[in-house]
Amino acid sequence: MxxxxxxxxxxxxxxxxxxxxxxxxxxxxxxxxxxxxxxxxxxxxxxxxxxxxxxxxxxxxxxxxxxxxxxxxxxxxxxxxxxxGIDTHTRLYPGAVAALEALLSRGFLLSVCTNKPEGLAETLLRRLGVRDLFGALIGADTLATRKPDPAPYVESVRRAGGEVARSMLVGDTETDRKTGLAAGVPVALVTFGPEGHDIARLEPEALLHHFDALPELAERMLG
Structure with a gap:
């Protein structure tokens, strides 16, 4: 099998x-x-x-x-x-595209699970030129519930073609931490997001300081 x-x-x-x-x-x-x-x-x-x-x-x-x-x-x-004005000032964080492409090259599946309305998330990812790197996208209004309920996360993994037991979440807020706990999956929280290094207070399974480190981190976390 x-x-x-x-x-x-x-x-x-x-x-x-x-x-x-x-x-x-x-x-x-x-x-x-x-x-x-x-x-x-x-x-x-x-x-x-x-x-x-x-x-x-x-x-x-x-x-x-x-x-x-x-x-x-x-x-x-x-x-x-x-x-x-969805992409007037918005930019991907440094190293994001390279990290996504590296994960794909290693055989990982990628998806997005966001509390932004699905239509706006679709538009933004396309404007940023990265929508095609993700096998699935679940927004705030895709299902009847939103993060931190685990259902959107589970569905984002399913639609990408994966299994929850071999998945992880990369996020930046307490909502993401709670989502990971509810879904029973490891979470890496970024320190370059809005809370900076203070996000360590949530005691995630890992902290991500730069996207350059993500491919190796995902290898360690998912085996």
Whole structure:
């Protein structure tokens, strides 16, 4: 019986690419439309990686209080603004493409599991020129649940052609750590993401300081 291929699953925002500037710009476009200036700054990058609603809540908190109805009302506006400028400033992290290609050359399967809406994730990966390197992509709205529920992760592995028991997750946030724990798979958290080396507090199975180290790390973690 052939042994299942090993699968490496990636988060997108803050892991494969630094999307914070374009996410924050989309949120600020909402606040400008309400008659305010730019409420968020690049110092809010960590909040940006927790999604559009998180950015809106932070902005509203600075304007006097969070109104969930207003958050819900402006969320589609934010998504529309983000879609227009999705790759204005966004760039893949150094070494990402070389690492992905090296993993493929070693026989690994690759997939993306993100809490970004699937359509936006598809668009961004294509704009960045790397969509064809991944055998599957699961977004926030692909299934009925999203990370840290393990179902999206499991489905991302299945669609790529792999088995969960021979897979690992590369991410950058507590959500990714919890996803790995829920799915019962090892997690490598990047230290070049929004939390930097502070991400070590989550005690993942590994820390990834640069994409150059990923192929050997995946070999060690998945055997």
């Amino acid at each position: 052939l042994q299942a291929k090993r699968t490496v699953v990636f988060d997108l925002d803050g892991t494969l690419a630094d999307t914070s500037a374009d996410l924050l710009a989309a949120a600020n476009a909402c606040f400008r439309a309400m008659g305010h200036g730019d409420v968020l700054t690049q110092a809010d990058a960590l909040t940006a990686f927790h999604g559009g609603r998180a950015m809106l809540r932070l902005g509203f908190s600075r304007l006097g209080g969070v109104d969930e109805a207003a958050v819900d009302a402006h969320y589609p506006v934010l998504l529309a603004a983000y879609a227009e």
